[in-house]
Amino acid sequence: MSNLEQTLSIIKPDAVERNLVEEIKNIFKKNNLNIIESKKIKITKDEASEFYKVHQSKPFYNDLCSYLSSGPIVVMILEGNNAVISNRKLMGATNPKEAEENTIRKIYGLSIDKNSVHGSDSLENAKKEIAFFFKN
Numbered sequence: 001m002s003n004l005e006q007t008l009s010i011i012k013p014d015a016v017e018r019n020l021v022e023e024i025k026n027i028f029k030k031n032n033l034n035i036i037e038s039k040k041i042k043i044t045k046d047e048a049s050e051f052y053k054v055h056q057s058k059p060f061y062n063d064l065c066s067y068l069s070s071g072p073i074v075v076m077i078l079e080g081n082n083a084v085i086s087n088r089k090l091m092g093a094t095n096p097k098e099a100e101e102n103t104i105r106k107i108y109g110l111s112i113d114k115n116s117v118h119g120s121d122s123l124e125n126a127k128k129e130i131a132f133f134f135k136n
């Protein structure tokens with residue numbers, strides 16, 4: 001049974017800065033995650049704080065929001081079968097040191113904070129995050 005979903009992906013500043021956008025996009029495409037929307041933007045710290053609000057009580061929240069707003073990012077809607085979980089598997093663990101071989105974070109991630117990509121962690125959050133960046 002197919003289960004077509006959409007999820008939100010972000011290529012974070014560390015990866016945009018290292019010109020990894022096309023390489024990372026190719027990994028999505030090869031793994032049957034179609035990029036149906038994509039835009040390169042720079043967000044403000046207030047916008048990053050709103051986006052990462054779920055983490056507001058965490059010790060890393062302030063640095064995380066500063067970081068996501070520190071340079072250009074690429075936000076994308078990925079569509080495919082079980083897109084939410086497939087993208088999370090392709091990304092690998094939050095800490096690149098713990099990520100499995102051949103995952104995006106294992107290949108490109110620099111550290112737990114500069115881990116190259118964001119991906120929605122549930123279908124419900126995917127809908128909210130897509131609306132956050134792509135509301136018409």
Ligand code: UDP
Binds near residue numbers: 064093115119
């Ligand atoms: N993060 C961090 N320090 C930590 C945990 C997380 O800087 O100890 C950052 C990291 O960039 C991560 C983001 O906060 O991607 C969101 O954390 P989450 O636990 O949601 O990880 P993810 O869903 O991105 O794997």
Ligand code: MG
Binds near residue numbers: 119
């Ligand atoms: Mg998360």
